[in-house]
Amino acid sequence: MLCALIRNGFFEQPTTGLFMPASEIKAVRRQAVESLLAARQQHPRADGLAEAPVLPGLLAAAAAASAPSQVLRMLSDMSCTSSTATAAVGNRDRQGSGADTEPSGRVTVAGGEKRGSSSTPDVCLRVLCRSREQVDAALQVPWLREVIVDFLEVLGLKEAVTAIRASGRRVVVATPRVLKPDEQRLWLFYLRLGADALLVRSAGMLHQLQLLGGPGAAVPDVPYPIPALEGDFSLNAANVLSASLLLRGNDSVETAMEIGAGTDASCSGDGGATSNTADTTRASPPAWRGLSRLAPTHDLHAAQMVALAAGMGPRRAQLEAIVHQHLPIFHTEHCVFCRFLSSGNSYKDCGHPCETHRLHLRDDNGADHLVLADMGCRNTVFNAKAQSGVFYLRDLLRGGFRTIRIELVDEQPQYVAPLLEGYRDVILGRRGPGDLWRWLATLPDANGAVHGVDAGSLQVQKERSRGGMKPTAAVLKQQQQQQQQPSGLGGRLAEAGKRQ
Known part of the structure; x- marks a missing residue:
């Protein structure tokens, strides 16, 4: 109100002899504050907002949502723990693994549940390769059903996709994490690869592909329909609501298109080679319009990932855990x-x-x-040091994760198969996690250097108390000023003497 008096010209011209006591100025200030509080109480800012908390209802709806049947069927087909995948490897056991073998030859999976029981879901173990040499080495693993290719520089990417499809495996292509406005048409390149799925790492690319119709939609000048979409950690799904939003598909699902419709060479307009992709890929169920799988953000440790899965209900099967990588x-x-x-x-x-x-x-x-x-x-x-979640595998599988990812960065090709076999053996209970951990600590990089292994972001850490945290620069400065400031009557007298 005092400002209003000044704007209205009340104090526009200085007047000789004009005097206003401080009490009047304070009274005007109090009146302005009271008027402001009264105006805030009458402001209709709460119109349209819920009268009761809405979070419990949102969490209940997320937990009650069902997982799409076509995605569950695909996960079962890609399982590395199914009977067909196990038969490809045989019944060999490792000494000192601590595995429990039944008389029938079945093994107990990590977590103590028997294979073949209704409570034991299939587990899809897949690998992400960043070089053609790693791809060729991964294709030598007979039970591997799915390969992700992440060539940051796209040289040789198309040839790698063709090789994976020719081997009868499902191929997923990882997209860039950064997508600038002048790179919006980059998605055309990835669509023309004819992959079975795209690992989406950018909200901008996800938005663009959904605007085009989502998985199964036809795109002009592209010989393949939009494949299935999978979300990576960079989409920052950190809680039940964000994960539920990303996994949710459109209400209307068109059944005319199929996820694997582009795997037939007859659909290709660029002379692609004939594919020997498995029948489960070519004759896939109708496309799911949302993300078929989602990896939570790296900001969550293993216990938080399990808690996230607990709140997702049946859709926890669509969550993916990255248990080996270089961050x-x-x-x-x-x-x-x-x-x-x-x-x-x-x-x-x-x-x-x-x-x-x-x-x-x-x-x-x-x-x-x-x-x-x-x-x-x-x-x-x-990061030079590998991060492994081998000690958290049992908790993640018990929590409902159905997809386990192994990411290769600097691993040499001769270690790819033993690395995959090691994690699969831990999942099946054939090998102890400590045994695999000790072996991982000896793996060299491309230069022959050994950097070891740690749990990294998956490690469950207790929250530190405020007193145990390192003081900030502002706190240190404040403490220093308090130490230099004289205290008590004697200090004030001494300070007054200095001023005199």
């Missing part, structure tokens, strides 16, 4: 390849050294962190 430390627009391995300034004149060279950044502790470049010349730096 991406950071992404950068600065291309290290162009800077140190070329005399050029951009992709136009750099000669593309990222296609022919392997590059690591060595930190002050001697650890070599792999650097990979993507289609936009952005670099991703991966």
Whole structure:
């Protein structure tokens, strides 16, 4: 109100002898505050809002939603613990594994439940490869049903997809984590690959593909329909509501299109090779319009991931746990390849050294962190030390996770098959998690260096108390000022003497 008096010109011109006591100014201020509080009480800001808490209802609805039958059928077909997959490997056991073998030859899976019982779901173990050598090594594993290809630089990506499909396996192509406005048409390249699914890592690409009609929709100038969509950790599903929103499909599901409709070479307009993809892929059920699978964010540790699954109801089967990987430390627009391995300034004149060279950044502790470049010349730096959730596998499987992912970064091809076999043996109870952990700690990178293994972001840590946290710079400054400030009557007298 005082400001209003000034705006209205009450104090526009100085007047000789004009005097206003401080009490009047305070009274005007009190009146302004009272008027503001009265106006806030009358403001209709709550109109249309729920009168009662809505969170319990939203959580109950998320838990009651059913999982799409076509996705559950696909997960069962991709299982590495089914009888057909087990027969491909045989009944070999490892010494010291602690596995419980029944007289019938069946083994007890991790968690103590017997294979073949109604309470034991199938588990899909799949691998993500970042080089053609890793893809070729993974294809030598007979029981492996699904391979993800994540070539940040797309050289050789199409050939790798063709090789995986020709082997009769399901192929999933990972999309970039960063999608700029001028790169919106990048999705056309990935659609033309004819993969069985896309691992979506960008909310922008997910939005674009949903605008085009979602999985099963036809796209002009693309010989394949939009494949099934799967969500990666970068979509940041950290709670039940965000995960439920991402997994939810449209209310109307068209049954004319099928997820694997593009696997037949007759649909290809670019002379693709004939595919020997399994019948379960070609004759797949109608496309699900939402995400068929979803990996929670890396911000959750293992116990929080289990809690997330508990709140998802039947759709917990659509959650995927990444139990082996090298965490991406950071992404950068600065291309290290162009800077140190070329005399050029951009992709136009750099000669593309990222296609022919392997590059690591060595930190002050001697650890070599792999650097990979993507289609936009952005670099991703991966942690040298592998992260493993082998000790949390039982909890994750008990919690309802049906898909387990192994991500390869710098692993050499000769270790791919033993790595996959090791995790599968732990799932089946053939091998103890500690035994596999000790072996993982000895794996070298491409340079022959051994960096070990840890639980990383999956490790369950107790929340530290406030007193146990490191004080901030502001707190330290405040403490220093308090120590320098004289206290008590003697201190004030001494300070007054200094001023005199």
